[in-house]
Amino acid sequence: MNTTVSSPPSADTRPALKFITCGSVDDGKSTLIGRLLVDSKAVLQDHLAGVQRQGETDLALLTDGLSAEREQGITIDVAYRYFNTETRKFIIGDAPGHEQYTRNMVTAASSADAAVVLVDATKLDWRNADLKLLAQTRRHSLLLKLLRVPSIVFAVNKLDAIEDPTLAFTHIRNALTEFAATAGLTVTATVPVSALKGWNVVEAAADAHWCSYSGPTLLDLLEHLPVTPADVSLPVSFPVQWVEKFSSSSDTSQGRRVFWGRVATGEMTVGQAVKVMPSGLSANVAQVLDHARNPKSVAAGHSAGIVLDREVDVSRGDWLLAAGGEGDTLTAERSIRATVAWLDDEPLVAGRVYWALHGHRWVKAKVQRIVHKLDIHTLAEEEATQLEPNAIGHIELALQEPLATRPFAESRALGALVLVDTASHKTSGALLVA
Numbered sequence: 397m398n399t400t401v402s403s404p405p406s407a408d409t410r411p412a413l414k415f416i417t418c419g420s421v422d423d424g425k426s427t428l429i430g431r432l433l434v435d436s437k438a439v440l441q442d443h444l445a446g447v448q449r450q451g452e453t454d455l456a457l458l459t460d461g462l463s464a465e466r467e468q469g470i471t472i473d474v475a476y477r478y479f480n481t482e483t484r485k486f487i488i489g490d491a492p493g494h495e496q497y498t499r500n501m502v503t504a505a506s507s508a509d510a511a512v513v514l515v516d517a518t519k520l521d522w523r524n525a526d527l528k529l530l531a532q533t534r535r536h537s538l539l540l541k542l543l544r545v546p547s548i549v550f551a552v553n554k555l556d557a558i559e560d561p562t563l564a565f566t567h568i569r570n571a572l573t574e575f576a577a578t579a580g581l582t583v584t585a586t587v588p589v590s591a592l593k594g595w596n597v598v599e600a601a602a603d604a605h606w607c608s609y610s611g612p613t614l615l616d617l618l619e620h621l622p623v624t625p626a627d628v629s630l631p632v633s634f635p636v637q638w639v640e641k642f643s644s645s646s647d648t649s650q651g652r653r654v655f656w657g658r659v660a661t662g663e664m665t666v667g668q669a670v671k672v673m674p675s676g677l678s679a680n681v682a683q684v685l686d687h688a689r690n691p692k693s694v695a696a697g698h699s700a701g702i703v704l705d706r707e708v709d710v711s712r713g714d715w716l717l718a719a720g721g722e723g724d725t726l727t728a729e730r731s732i733r734a735t736v737a738w739l740d741d742e743p744l745v746a747g748r749v750y751w752a753l754h755g756h757r758w759v760k761a762k763v764q765r766i767v768h769k770l771d772i773h774t775l776a777e778e779e780a781t782q783l784e785p786n787a788i789g790h791i792e793l794a795l796q797e798p799l800a801t802r803p804f805a806e807s808r809a810l811g812a813l814v815l816v817d818t819a820s821h822k823t824s825g826a827l828l829v830a
């Protein structure tokens with residue numbers, strides 16, 4: 397198979413499948429990612445030579461170089477790895493399995509097309525037909541449901557280390573199926589794998605009857621999962637990421653400022669009437685540049701440079717929203733109700749003030765009240781006065797300045813916010829607008 401690892405390619409416009417891997421500590425995530433890269437020949441040979449230990453390749457080392465990146469930054473603390481096969485480009489969001497890193501998983505999952513949930517067979521009472529799944533497996537799966545990750549695949553790992561892998565796979569798959577049915581989770585597939593031996597990851601297991609499984613390998617599945625369609629049917633919205641003060645003379649922006657960012661919803665076209673938020677000023681779009689500075693319309697999910705037809709004050713963090721027609725139904729509110737995944741070590745209590753990040757805009761937000769806490773095993777609503785680390789609940793927030801959001805169910809781009817501690821700058825919570 398002809399594959400490469402690269403920086404985010406800009407010329408190749410095939411949509412990439414963005415997926416995350418989740419699991420508890422030591423379930424084999426790093427080994428699985430290493431296996432995907434090695435067996436699909438995606439790892440550069442010099443990198444591979446660097447991870448040979450006593451003649452054996454330590455697959456987990458391939459991804460360990462990313463851990464330093466994980467510690468940096470306040471919100472985007474997930475390491476992304478790019479690779480492609482002949483049929484598809486992939487972006488893997490690699491978040492560590494430790495419970496205290498759940499925020500990384502939430503950050504990565506909120507924009508992922510798919511998730512691979514690793515289930516370590518050796519940690520389960522696999523001989524028991526009524527075996528209990530680990531709490532972490534249930535918690536991660538429910539978070540994926542909450543974050544509306546479109547495709548979920550369970551990979552039952554380490555079956556090579558089990559005496560009777562067929563029995564173990566049958567029992568574990570039944571437990572997963574039952575849990576998914578109770579939790580209202582749609583599961584695309586459950587695959588028996590050995591990340592260590594490379595069975596059913598890229599290549600099928602050598603023993604065709606292994607675990608009595610004759611379905612596709614994990615990579616086959618990933619090559620065929622749907623890429624989430626961008627929100628092109630909604631009115632256009634555009635978070636300004638940076639402002640280019642003086643545009644190059646080679647384009648036709650006539651020395652006006654260019655506002656760069658990624659179109660969140662709809663399509664940005666010349667002539668579009670826009671309203672700048674929060675100032676409320678109006679303008680029309682005079683020019684739209686794609687990432688290569690070619691003038692053209694740019695749809696949701698792609699980067700664009702916008703030139704307006706008049707000088708209006710626009711800064712990083714502002715939003716350009718469709719004005720006129722249906723677009724005007726999006727109004728900015730000072731109070732929002734949201735589901736929160738609480739990630740801070742300090743519990744969430746009413747009255748605390750945080751920074752809320754929406755697109756690239758920071759606004760002070762005060763927790764007005766905790767409406768409910770959700771049972772992480774069932775998502776049932778419970779009374780609560782505070783949310784402990786890793787809890788999920790519904791809250792009401794009062795914003796210092798209004799934000800134009802949409803329910804997360806309508807738009808993942810406009811409906812997601814991050815809460816950041818004003819003192820420590822740590823990501824404290826992930827918010828999904830109700």
Ligand SMILES: Nc1nc2c(ncn2[C@@H]2O[C@H](COP(=O)(O)OP(=O)(O)OP(=O)(O)O)[C@@H](O)[C@H]2O)c(=O)[nH]1
Nearest residue numbers: 421422423424425426427456493554557590591592
């Ligand atoms: N027998 C067996 N061992 C495996 C398999 N996959 C991983 N392991 C071993 O399990 C241990 C943990 O693997 P990692 O890949 O580091 O686990 P991880 O989930 O990335 O761990 P964190 O990064 O700490 O979250 C290592 O000793 C691996 O060699 C497998 O398929 N079979």
